[in-house]
Structure formats: C-alpha cells, structure tokens
Amino acid sequence: MVEAHEHDAPTERASTNDSGIGSARPDSLRRDPDIWFEEGSIVIVAQHTGFRVHKQLLSSISPVFQALFKPAGIRRKPIVSLFNGHCVVKGPPVIHVSDSAYDMKCTLRALYDGQKYLNGMSPYIPFSVLSALMRLRHKYQLQDVIDDAARRLGDYFTTDFNVWLQYCREEKDETFDFSEDEGADVFEAVNLARLTGKVSILPLALYKCCQQDLAAIMFGVRRKNGDVVRLCQEDVERCVRARDRLFRESCKMIDTVTGALAERAPRCVTHSACSRRMAILVEAFTAMFATLINTDALSGLEEQLGSLATMSEWTQLCDACREELVRQHVKKQRETWGSLLKILDVEHRSLTYRWSGLMIRK
Structure with missing residues (x-):
C-alpha cells in the first residue's frame, strides 16, 4: 500500500494526447519516491517522472491502461537512468503518457490505496487532487474509488437548496480545500463537469464563476504557476449574461x-x-x-x-x-x-x- 504524503500543487499541465512510445534522456528521468515497487512489471513515465507499477493490476482496472500496455505501446528497452548522479538503474519496459506527473501520481495512489487515500486527507483535500482524479478517471475509464472525487465535488456544488443553506449558515464544512487560486478552481470545476458529464456540478460551479470579475471571465485566471484556466466560449457568454x-x-x-x-x-x-x-x-x-x-x-x-x-x-x-x-x-x-x-x-x-x-x- 502506498503511504500518504503531503501533496504539492501541480507545477505544469501536460498535453492531452499520449504518444505511447517515447524516450527520456537518462539524466532527466526521475524515479518517484512513493510509487516505485521493486517487483513492478512496468514503468509509466509522465513528465520525466517514472512510476514503477504492476501491469496486471492496472490492466484489470482500466481498459485504457490495458490497451496502452500492449506491445505496440511499450518501449521494450530497459530503463537506464542515473539517480543521485551515479546510480545506474535498469528495469522493466516503459510506457510514456502525456499526463502531468502530479495527475498521474494522484491517480495511482488512489488506485493503490483505495478510499483510504482521500479519507486520509479529509476534510482538507486539495482541490487539485480531486481535479486530477476526475480528469484521469475520465481518460482512463476508472470507476469505484475515483468516483469518490466526483462525489466530494458534488457535495459542495450541490443541487440541494437545503444543503446550500447549511453552507451559508456555516453549519456544514466544505469537503475539500480550494487553492489560493480559487477563481481558477471554480473555472476548472466547470470544465471538469463538461469533460466528465457530471452535470449536477454545473449550476453552482457556473454561479461561482459569475462571482469573478468580468475580465477573469472573459480571458481566464492565471494560477501562481503560470497556467491560465479558461472557460469555453459558450460558458463565457453564459456567465456574462447571467x-x-x-x-x-x-x-x-x-x-x-x-x-x-x-x-x-x-x-x-x-x-x-x-x-x-x-x-x-x-x-x-x-x-x-x-x-x-x-x-x-x-x-x-x-x-x-x-x-x-x-x-x-x-x-x-x-x-x-x-x-x-x-x-x-x-x-x-x-x-x-x-x-x-x-x-x-x-x-x-x-x-x-x-x-x-x-x-x-x-
């Protein structure tokens, strides 16, 4: 079981298309300190970070992983990487994905730890963790424990007026923590609802977007790390009218x-x-x-x-x-x-x- 560690906010967003086969410079590949099982049968590389995991386990959970792990998508050469400047590591086959290392780490830990992963952080779960889980849940067709992320967002962006009143009266605690970039978070919540089909999140998430200033709605919100989160054009127009x-x-x-x-x-x-x-x-x-x-x-x-x-x-x-x-x-x-x-x-x-x-x- 993967041990729980404090989460750092993601520093960059990877592209959305996987290339499958890829190559990493030996001196640029970093082994993740938490998700590196010596008996693991495959290494997933995201943004030059390697995660050594169990191919059979992930294949049984996700049909997308199962397809990625087929021979056509695997680089058959063993990994050769330098750690600490001198340690040469050789290992199993490697598959490259286009996800951010942060998103991949959150998802793998949720898959290995189950509900303990989010429960261990509750009620101070970073929004970035829930966002990562929902994004990759959709991409890799993951269910079960990953659905817990959508449920926690849905608890806050509720469809129930009586629950909303509890939040207004501070009788109910939020189920996660917004980041310092709360405006970017609510924009991202709308985009996640669109991506995953969780339409129940949309009304209050859009309502929260309307609390942002007009320039932010029109042009997006820049996070501390430089990423800009924008609404789609239809939602921009929707919020301006609203x-x-x-x-x-x-x-x-x-x-x-x-x-x-x-x-x-x-x-x-x-x-x-x-x-x-x-x-x-x-x-x-x-x-x-x-x-x-x-x-x-x-x-x-x-x-x-x-x-x-x-x-x-x-x-x-x-x-x-x-x-x-x-x-x-x-x-x-x-x-x-x-x-x-x-x-x-x-x-x-x-x-x-x-x-x-x-x-x-x-």
Missing part, C-alpha cells in the same frame, strides 16, 4: 430585506425598541444600497447585510424579529435558487428534474 440577471436578483433580495426590516414580527415582545432599531437599520441599509448589489444573490443573510450585521441595532433585535427577517430572506433565496438554471441558461433533463424536485422541500 451576471446581469444576478445583479437584478441581488436588488430584489435587498428590497426583501428592507421590506422585512420595515415591519416588526407578529410575535415581537419589545415593540418600541425593535421599531427604533429597525428604523435605523433601514436608513443605513438604504444608504448602502449601491455597495450591497453584487452577483452573489444566493449568499447568506449576514453576507447580504454586510457591515450592518455588526451594528448593535441588528444584534440587539429580539429573537422573533430576527427569525422573521431570516425567514423572509430564505424565502427569497429559495425563489432565486429555483430560477438559477434559467438564469444560467443550463438545460439538462435529469438536472432540471432534480433541481425542481428539491425545490418543494421545506
């Missing part, structure tokens, strides 16, 4: 909050005090109207209130008035959620059914 709709939904949400602040809750027991506090909040909220409008129309109430959430007039409202405001806000959130597929121009029969079905839940 931003206008989300701005309008944000205005409606502000109107809802302002209206709720204008009236005390029927069960309010501190009438005069709450009336005075709510009048101050309405005045402050109205003055801040322009700064509160954004594309995050599904955000939680305190995010909608902005700095007003720290005012004593808000924190000292009676429980009944606060609960009524929360109820009105959730009602409007639910309406916006119900319109999200239309706002984003996302159409898929199974997705529409699931999204609509969940809307009737209380």
Whole structure:
C-alpha cells in the first residue's frame, strides 16, 4: 500500500494526447519516491517522472491502461537512468503518457490505496487532487474509488437548496480545500463537469464563476504557476449574461430585506425598541444600497447585510424579529435558487428534474 504524503500543487499541465512510445534522456528521468515497487512489471513515465507499477493490476482496472500496455505501446528497452548522479538503474519496459506527473501520481495512489487515500486527507483535500482524479478517471475509464472525487465535488456544488443553506449558515464544512487560486478552481470545476458529464456540478460551479470579475471571465485566471484556466466560449457568454440577471436578483433580495426590516414580527415582545432599531437599520441599509448589489444573490443573510450585521441595532433585535427577517430572506433565496438554471441558461433533463424536485422541500 502506498503511504500518504503531503501533496504539492501541480507545477505544469501536460498535453492531452499520449504518444505511447517515447524516450527520456537518462539524466532527466526521475524515479518517484512513493510509487516505485521493486517487483513492478512496468514503468509509466509522465513528465520525466517514472512510476514503477504492476501491469496486471492496472490492466484489470482500466481498459485504457490495458490497451496502452500492449506491445505496440511499450518501449521494450530497459530503463537506464542515473539517480543521485551515479546510480545506474535498469528495469522493466516503459510506457510514456502525456499526463502531468502530479495527475498521474494522484491517480495511482488512489488506485493503490483505495478510499483510504482521500479519507486520509479529509476534510482538507486539495482541490487539485480531486481535479486530477476526475480528469484521469475520465481518460482512463476508472470507476469505484475515483468516483469518490466526483462525489466530494458534488457535495459542495450541490443541487440541494437545503444543503446550500447549511453552507451559508456555516453549519456544514466544505469537503475539500480550494487553492489560493480559487477563481481558477471554480473555472476548472466547470470544465471538469463538461469533460466528465457530471452535470449536477454545473449550476453552482457556473454561479461561482459569475462571482469573478468580468475580465477573469472573459480571458481566464492565471494560477501562481503560470497556467491560465479558461472557460469555453459558450460558458463565457453564459456567465456574462447571467451576471446581469444576478445583479437584478441581488436588488430584489435587498428590497426583501428592507421590506422585512420595515415591519416588526407578529410575535415581537419589545415593540418600541425593535421599531427604533429597525428604523435605523433601514436608513443605513438604504444608504448602502449601491455597495450591497453584487452577483452573489444566493449568499447568506449576514453576507447580504454586510457591515450592518455588526451594528448593535441588528444584534440587539429580539429573537422573533430576527427569525422573521431570516425567514423572509430564505424565502427569497429559495425563489432565486429555483430560477438559477434559467438564469444560467443550463438545460439538462435529469438536472432540471432534480433541481425542481428539491425545490418543494421545506
């Protein structure tokens, strides 16, 4: 079993087409320190990094690996590589793939370690790990434990409004960690959903893309390592159109909050005090109207209130008035959620059914 080690973010993305037969300069091939089984029967080389693995095991898991390991794709000469400047290593046949070394390592470790691989990192699984697993799961037709990556992304980019509310209220932890390049991550989530057919991820992933500035949507987001992650042209246009709709939904949400602040809750027991506090909040909220409008129309109430959430007039409202405001806000959130597929121009029969079905839940 492969031991769990801390993951470094990938430093570069390989091309998407495999060449099969290839050659590596002897002084450029690096043996991976974690996935190098001395009894392994084949070496997979990705970006000059060699992984010595078991051909029969991988062939039984993936029909794509099985095809790659046929004689036509294997370089029959043994590997001759220099390690530490002087150690000559000879080994089994080698197959070259075009995947990044990072993606290949994540995938091989998931295959060897099973569910222990992701569970051992939970809940702080790097997004880059899930991304790698989903990409190579699709390419190599892998199932089972690799599906766990898609499930964890799906848990966050949910189709369930009630789960979304839990995230808004910080009652539920995220199932993975975004990188420092969160904008690039959400763009990549959309691209992964398109690549793998996981359409359930699309609505919230596209919604998150709409939170990025217009230039990022138009031209992509550059990661720290220099890679630029872009949406396809159709999704760029989709997000640009959706931003206008989300701005309008944000205005409606502000109107809802302002209206709720204008009236005390029927069960309010501190009438005069709450009336005075709510009048101050309405005045402050109205003055801040322009700064509160954004594309995050599904955000939680305190995010909608902005700095007003720290005012004593808000924190000292009676429980009944606060609960009524929360109820009105959730009602409007639910309406916006119900319109999200239309706002984003996302159409898929199974997705529409699931999204609509969940809307009737209380």
